[in-house]
Amino acid sequence: MALYILKRLFLLIPLLLGITLITFTLTKALPGDPVQGMVGERASPEVIEAIRKQIGSDKSAIEQYAGYLGLLMKGEFGRSYYTGRKVSDDLASKFPNTMRLAFAAMLIAVPVGISLGFLSAWKRGTYLDGLISSASVIGISIPVFWSGLMLMLVVSFYLRLLPPSGTGGLRFLLLPAITLSLPAIATIARVTRTAVMDILDMPFLQTVRAKGVTTKRLALVHVMRNALIPIVTVIGLDFGSYLNGAVLTETIFGWDGIGRMAMEGIIKRDYPVVMGTILIGTAVFVLVNLIVDVSYKYLDPRVRLYAEKG
C-alpha cells in the first residue's frame, strides 16, 4: 500500500515537470512583452533594460527555465512582476481560501447529491424520479458564473440576507459555496442514480431481503456500500471542476483565492503568478485523484492496486 502511494507520488514529478514545461513554453510564446505592460509605453529604454535584468527576461529561454526549476526546488515560485511580492507567499495566503471554498461546496454537494440520486433510483420511474433527474440535467447545463450572479442578485440585493462579495467568515462563504456546489450536486446525483440502479437490479438483494433485513438496513448497508465506488470516483474527478469553477466564482464574488489570483495574473501577463497558480491547481487535482484511487482499496477489497498497475 505504502509502496503504491510512493510510486504514484514519484510519478507526480514527471507530470509536474511536464506541466512546468508546457506552461513555461506557453508564457514564452505569448504575444506582448510583460516589461512593456509593467512600465507603460513612455518608459525610457534604460528603464526597460534594467527591469529586464531584474526579472531575468534578458537571458535565453533555456536559462530562464533552468532558473525557474532551481527556484521550484527551493519551494519558491519567483516574484510577481507587479506587486513584487513572492508568489509563494501569495499562494500560501490565498490557497487556504480556495480550499475552504472548495470544501464548503463539497460539504453541500456530497450529502445533497447522494441523497437526491439515491431517492431518484429508489423511486425509479415515479414522478419524483423524473423531477430529480430533470433538475440534475438542468444543474449541469447552467454556467456557474450565471447562477452565481442570479443568487447574488436575489439573496444579496433583493433580500439583503448576505453580502454580495468579499472574503471572510460563513456569511461571505455561503453564496460562492452554494454556487459552486450546484453543478456538483447535479453530477453526483446523476452518478448516484445510475450506480444505485445497477445495484438494485442485482440478485444478491433478493437473498438479503429473504433473510429478513429491514428496508432501511438494506438501503444503507447493502445498496449504498456497493454503489459507493463510482460515486467516490466522480466526487474525486469532479474536484477539477471545483478548481475550474473556483476561477469563475472567486472572480464574481471577490473571494480572495488562487482562482482569482490566476485570472488577474493572466490578464496582467504576470507569468510567475500564472505558473504558480496553475502548478498548484494541477498538483492538488492529481493528489485528489490519488486519494480517490487509494480509497477504492477500502471501499472494495477486490480492487488490487499493485497488480493492476504492475
Next chain:
Amino acid sequence: MPKRGKAALIVIAALCLLAVLAPMILPYAPDRIDLDSLKNAPGLKHPFGTDQKGRDVMVRVLAGGRISLGVALVSAVIAMGAGLLVGLLSGYYGGRLDTALMAAVDLVLSFPSLLLAIGISILLPPGIYTVMIAIASVGWASFARLIRGYVLSLKESPFVDAARAVGCGNARIIFRHLMPQCLPLSLVMLGLKTGGYIITEASLSFLGLGAQPPVASWGSMISAGRSYILSAPWMVLAPGIAIAVAALSFNILGDALSERYGMKGGL
C-alpha cells in the same frame, strides 16, 4: 430514441435555424445604439429589454447565439476529428506510438479543463477562433481515449483480418474499415460533450477571452451586464437563459443518444 431526445433535437434544430437566419430576420443590427432607450425594461417594443447603450437585448441574444453555438459546434467537431484520428492511430498501431499518444491524453486530462483552456486562449489574441482552438485542444483527449479503447477491441474482429487477407494496407483498414465503425460512438460523444463546450465558450467569453465587443456572444453579454445587475437585471437574465436552454438541449440529446447506444450516461 426516447421522446425527450427527439424534443431536444427539435429545440437544437430551431436554435441553429435561428442562429443561421439571424442576420436576415433581425429588425435591426445587434450593435445599433439607441441613446433614447437606455436600459429599458422588457416591454412590447423590446421583449427582452435594452442594454446600457440602448441596444435590443433580444436581437443581441439571437445574434450572440450565432457566435456561441457556432463556436461550440465547430470546436466540438474539431475535437472529435482530432480525437478520432489519435484514437484510431493509437489503438491500431499500439506500441510506442500508443504509449506516447496516451501520455499526451493523460497530460491534457490531468489539467482542470477550464484552466487549460484559459491557458491556451491567452496564447493567441482574444477572439472566437482562439476560443475554438482552446476548447478543441482540451476536448480531443476524451474522444481519443474513448475511440482508442473501442479500436482495441474492434481490431480483433474477423472483418479486419478479412480486409488484411484481401490485401488492404494499414491506411485503408484504418480509414475505410475501422473509422466508419467508430463514427456512431464519436457522434454520441459529440452529443454528450457539446453542452459542456457551450458552457466553456460562455465562460471564456465571460472572462473576456472570447468574442470581443461590439460583437455579442452570450458569455460576453453576461459579463457586460454584470455591472448593471441591479438597474437592468434582464441584461444578465436573457443570455443566461439562452445558454442554459442550448446546453440543456445538447445534454438531453447526449443522454438520449448514449442510452440508445448502450453507453452509460455521464462518461
